[in-house]
């Protein structure tokens with residue numbers, strides 16, 4: 450407990466700067482506007498104490514004083530943003546991404562860009578630099594031919610203290626979790642107690658710049674270039690759904706045709722539907738189609754894409770398309786691409802089943818077409834229609850609610866779907882994703898473990914997943930990767 454004198458002259462026992470609910474809302478609005486970052490009201494106490502540490506010079510404990518200060522002074526505003534952005538990162542984070550960079554993405558781009566010999570890479574939201582430096586090390590290790598190319602690795606972040614740290618390139622042991630000793634020996638020199646200095650040539654290979662992704666949808670000053678590889682991983686989870694989706698679209702625009710984009714597992718937003726999603730080596734990544742690519746089949750973006758890791762096959766085609774094709778003879782009606790998990794095995798509802806299926810299809814179609822209001826109305830009607838409402842209604846409600854940025858309602862609907870069908874594996878997985886996005890890592894792990902358990906239990910006869918083209922094996926692989934990464938994150942938090 451820290452004691453400081455408050456503005457009314459009394460010493461208060463507190464461990465934070467105090468905001469009233471209204472002041473906290475105002476603070477959240479400033480941070481959302483200036484950095485895009487969404488401050489959740491339930492984190493108010495944690496944020497108050499974080500700010501207390503970052504603004505030690507502030508005289509009073511009054512949140513109003515801090516708001517005035519950040520309104521007046523750019524450096525106070527930057528300090529506020531620096532205090533509220535989360536910079537957790539480590540070298541070679543999400544190994545499967547580095548494996549696909551090595552095995553597929555870089556070899557492909559080296560082939561494709563041979564004529565002009567340029568390669569542009571952008572790490573957006575690079576935190577303290579581990580991510581872009583990992584790419585520089587990967588290139589150094591396996592693609593030395595790129596030394597004679599016009600190669601640039603640009604790394605940006607809104608947090609200027611992270612960028613300073615990145616430029617110093619001095620790291621503690623937690624930046625190396627998941628990295629073998631060989632990398633340490635080859636690229637780092639021990640310095641002081643458990644600190645490691647990165648080799649100069651790798652440091653020089655990366656250019657760091659401050660850049661606020663929240664500015665993207667409104668046009669920006671310096672990033673006029675297009676990139677061959679764009680990484681924006683574990684960044685957009687901190688933004689509101691709408692802004693994250695807008696930024697995803699703006700980022701996807703910045704990818705050269707034939708170029709690639711890698712996002713964090715929980716950062717996959719529907720706007721990325723304009724890119725080809727590729728599944729390889731237990732992970733997903735995106736490629737911007739080129740004109741000479743075979744014409745895509747006439748496909749509307751699907752709400753299904755909101756759930757990362759679902760709905761794409763290794764050739765980049767949407768699995769629902771394949772399923773449409775494969776099931777064309779088997780099913781009379783396949784009007785929409787929204788999920789139909791377990792479609793065949795559950796009688797729709799106790800009464801009026803056909804009417805329910807019809808309404809559900811209409812709701813899917815409305816959602817597919819972006820008419821979320823109609824979709825919501827139809828789903829409400831279904832949910833209140835009496836009889837036993839089936840899990841698909843709640844699953845679709847969850848997807849639509851997430852599209853509308855209504856996270857509590859997404860969670861409530863998913864819980865209801867799981868309540869109605871305990872082994873609804875995709876709903877468990879989806880809950881894991883939402884929990885991860887919302888920063889509830891332990892809950893995310895619980896749902897991912899449930900997903901794995903269900904997949905194991907149903908091994909071999911998971912017909913409903915086959916029907917959508919998503920194999921249990923693939924989902925298990927994705928979930929395993931998530932669990933490994935979340936475990937690493939939790940270990941750091943528990944330090």
Ligand SMILES: C[S@@+](CC[C@H](N)C(=O)[O-])C[C@H]1O[C@@H](n2cnc3c(N)ncnc32)[C@H](O)[C@@H]1O
Nearest residue numbers: 484534537538574576607608661662663682683
């Ligand atoms: C959890 S770190 C991710 C670091 C790295 N990409 C990785 O996956 O290891 C999230 C980063 O996003 C940055 N960030 C948050 N809001 C941002 C914004 N509006 N513009 C740019 N970067 C932002 C934070 O400062 C932080 O460094």
